[in-house]
Amino acid sequence: MLDNPIVNKFSHLKPGDTKFVTDGLRDFFLYKDLGIAEATGGRVLAQLVCANSAPEKGTGWHQHMADFHIVIMLKGWARFMYEDKEHLVAAGDTVHQRPGITHYLFDYSPDMEYLEIVSPADFKTVDVESDVPVPAPTPWKKTA
DSSP: OTTSOOOOOOOOOOTTTSOOBSOSSOTTEEEEEOSHHHHTTTSOEEEEEEEOSOOSSOSOSEEEEOSEEEEEEEESEEEEEETTEEEEEETTOEEEOOTTOOEEEEEEOTTOEEEEEEESTTOEEEEOOOOSOOOOOOOOOOOO
């Protein structure tokens, strides 16, 4: 990436300009690209992530190979394990995931939606092992 000239395009997306899609990292989430990866030449990814189905196993223990990663919870909540500590991330909360932190998203509300900003845009995810126990997810209530 550093071999290429820096790209800094103006970008202005309106809510209907892009759609939520299923072809992201996890099949139980939906992802909406906000056009920032293209505007920055791949230096930064900004996307909305929302719940697509009830949590069953969660993400599993993993790490992201990224230089910068924040999650801003917009709606609902999610429960994460960051290393050996449980964190409830609720609407309005911001999390900075330091590079390489081992974590597990194991539970979330049906209305969960967060803004994820990561650099570089093509960051990698690596599954890792952990002996730390993970709580069970909260079952979603069925609506009549």
